[in-house]
Amino acid sequence: GAIGAPTFHSACVGILRGEAPEAGYARDFSTYDGDDQLRLIRRCLVEEEVDPKRVAPRAVQARISDAKSLLQGPEEMAAMSGSFNDEILARVYTRYAAALRQNGAMDFDDLLMVTAQLMEGNDAVRHRWQTRFQHVLVDEYQDTNHAQYRLVRALAEPQRNVVAVGDDDQG
Numbered sequence: 109g110a111i112g113a114p115t116f117h118s119a120c121v122g123i124l125r126g127e128a129p130e131a132g133y134a135r136d137f138s139t140y141d142g143d144d145q146l147r148l149i150r151r152c153l154v155e156e157e158v159d160p161k162r163v164a165p166r167a168v169q170a171r172i173s174d175a176k177s178l179l180q181g182p183e184e185m186a187a188m189s190g191s192f193n194d195e196i197l198a199r200v201y202t203r204y205a206a207a208l209r210q211n212g213a214m215d216f217d218d219l220l221m222v223t224a225q226l227m228e229g230n231d232a233v234r235h236r237w238q239t240r241f242q243h244v245l246v247d248e249y250q251d252t253n254h255a256q257y258r259l260v261r262a263l264a265e266p267q268r269n270v271v272a273v274g275d276d277d278q279g
Contacts (some may be wrong), residue, residue, distance in 0.1 A: 109134050116256050121221040122227075127233050133212065140208065140215045145169055152203040158196055172201050177253040179224060181205065182231035220255040227262035235260055 121139070127134045147166040149172075175185050182205050186198035207213060213223060221252065227234045 116259070117216055117219050120223040120259075121225050123237060125212075126220065127223075127226060129228050129239055130233050132209075133214070133222070136212070138211070138213045140213050140217065142169070144213075145215050148207055149200065149204055150205060152200045154198065156199050158200065163193075163196065163200075168197060168200055171197055172204065173217050174216075175201065176221045177255050179255050179258060199218055203235060217255075220253075220259060224255045224259040224262065227259060234265075237263055238265060 124131070124133070124137070125135055128137055132217050143204060146165050146169060150160050150167050153160045153168065155164060175181075180188075182198060182202035185201055186195075189195045208218065227237065
């Protein structure tokens with residue numbers, strides 16, 4: 109088979125419904141959309157005694173999303189923090205990640221990050237899924253982020269049968 113029409117996210121949901129326990133989640137995890145994320149981030153800001161009017165939840169959401177697309181958890185973000193704002197952000201990310209887990213939930217970025225980490229870190233899971241795909245087709249390859257690239261690389265080994273389709277209009 110091939111991952112064709114499904115998006116990265118829906119492909120990851122399909123994989124994670126079977127493999128979630130290997131990543132420490134229940135198979136019936138819920139997926140938080142943008143509004144759910146913002147509500148939870150706002151709550152985490154308040155719990156960290158940070159005024160959501162001074163630090164915009166949407167900005168925090170964007171920074172956490174960026175970190176996750178680089179496969180960086182809260183610990184990695186904390187280790188790289190260079191300013192007071194970075195420190196606050198790392199604390200909020202830590203609280204946010206814990207709250208998601210507590211709620212048995214993942215956000216859209218987790219779907220990619222958790223699947224990529226699972227494929228890279230668990231030989232049995234990776235092998236199970238590598239044998240299901242003869243080819244991995246990536247449409248609009250120029251729009252893939254680091255987490256997606258790492259996921260595709262893990263799935264496509266050892267045959268390296270990746271077909272990347274670009275968009276001529278984005279040259």
